[in-house]
Amino acid sequence: MPIAFKDVSHVYSAGTPYEYRALDHVDLEIQEGKMTAVVGQTGSGKSTLVQHLNALLLPTEGTVYILDRTIDANKKPKQLKSLRGDVGLVFQFPEYQLFEETVLKDTAFGPKNFGCTVEEAEKRAKQALQLTGIGPEYYERSPLELSGGQKRRVAIAGILAMDPRVLVLDEPTAGLDPAGTASMMKLFRRLNQELHKTVLIVTHDMEQVYRYCDEVIVVHDGKIRHQESSAEFFKDAHLCNEMGVLPPSLIRLEEMMREFGFAVPQGIVTEEQLAQWIAQEVKNHG
Amino acid sequence: MGSIALGRYIPLDSVVHKMDPRAKIMAMLIVLIAVFFPSGWIGYAVLFAAASLMILLSKLSVGFIWRAMRPMLIMLVFLLVINALVVHTGPVLFSIGSFSVYLDAVLQTLYIAVRLLLMIMITTCLTATTKPLDMTLGIEDLLKPFEKIHVPAHEIAMLISIALRFIPDLIDETQRIMKAQESRGVDLQEGKLKEKIQAILSLIVPLFVSAFQRAEDLANAMEARGYMPGEPRTRYKVLKMAGRDYILLACALITAVGIGVLAWAV
Known part of the structure; x- marks a missing residue:
């Protein structure tokens, strides 16, 4: 069963002067096992959308179907806790949710809440910390004295330790350096491909979307404006511009070269491939 | 609210x-x-x-x-x-x-x-x-x-206005942390006393950490703009x-x- 939104709306502060419709009759389907990017401008409703996935926010209208569960606006929701175990949601700047005395305890906090024994929880925590690149020498340190990037890794490990089937990340790489960003994105791709997790990632970084994600969902003004595979989406520079999305630099370079009359073939997705093609062209015409 | x-x-x-x-x-x-x-x-x-x-x-x-x-x-x-x-x-x-x-x-x-x-x-x-x-x-x-x-007098007034200014921010922050911990399986409504204490702790510690962080940032920002308590200041609004x-x-x-x-x- 895929994740599906049927005619979902979410209204904040309904019935007051501050009423605000963050989601407006959204219909959406997300395939399991894919890595999907949710893009859109600030205030477009991305964060509201992803918070429906683990029922932190409930729809004011419509129905959300997720992992064999149905969350309907008109019915009182059940099994919320087990849903939250199955859908791991990593918030923006998750390092602010760390609170335990040691890194290991904090990472094991999630699995323990979902009924794991202490030993099992710590085992899972260690696995998750290893995945995010936090070595055993950090296990007994206080999470509050780590660096910003390390805190982020520990916080994400805290969600991974819950072993969710669906992983939702709200701008997980905001504020990280390029190397940190790349290693994070590689990790999410690995989780998606090797452990077959469905990954949903809210981001502004089109380079990362182009490189790592299968699908792109464009959110605009609380509505789904576009949904397509990322390879197809970025192929069309006009469509990107229309959606208010700056295409990745590689695509822009290819576009520019075509304007100058070079017959750059479609389907070049990495800098290396483009460099190889250029080298070949130079040799052929040399 | x-x-x-x-x-x-x-x-x-x-x-x-x-x-x-x-x-x-x-x-x-x-x-x-x-x-x-x-x-x-x-x-x-x-x-x-x-x-x-x-x-x-x-x-x-x-x-x-x-x-x-x-x-x-x-x-x-x-x-x-x-x-x-x-x-x-x-x-x-x-x-x-x-x-x-x-x-x-x-x-x-x-x-x-x-x-x-x-x-x-x-x-x-x-x-x-x-x-x-x-x-x-x-x-x-x-x-x-x-x-x-x-x-x-001036310091008291400054304290009050800073405190007032941070109330909405802290409410937002609390809600954010609550959501983040709920995503980790914290149940703030139900559970035994021990679980409840743990739940409240998971809320208060990050809240304090971020409040202190904010206070420090604000102090630095004020000092960077030359604020000195006790020095005479002019006012924009008289x-x-x-x-x-x-x-x-x-x-x-x-x-x-x-x-x-x-x-x-x-």
């Missing part, structure tokens, strides 16, 4: 909103003192009329005053029960078995209820019509004379008393003196 009425600023366009905060604070203090004179029902009627007039002038709705008053009702009911048990003077109103309720018990409760209502009406006239920042400016100016006896402010003060004084005379005569 939208339901709290007591102490909240309501942006409206009225004469009272335009008045000088210093005049409003002083007038409020004077009339509040008058509420505590034992002036009897006539005095309270006069004060009620005065407060009603102010509310009318400030264009606030009766519903708003009622919402500000509502949280006090439970306290009043509690008070009525205690008075009914303790006060045994005056004629008996009614009896249930061997237990009787006396008239004075009800009257005394009513007395306190009226005073409470008056106090809420009067303070609301100030808080609902004065922006928090203007209020702190007013407090700072009113505390100025006390600097001679080493009351740090308060100025106008004719209507003096009229307000005069009215407040006359009311208070009148009530005082009435209380003395009774």
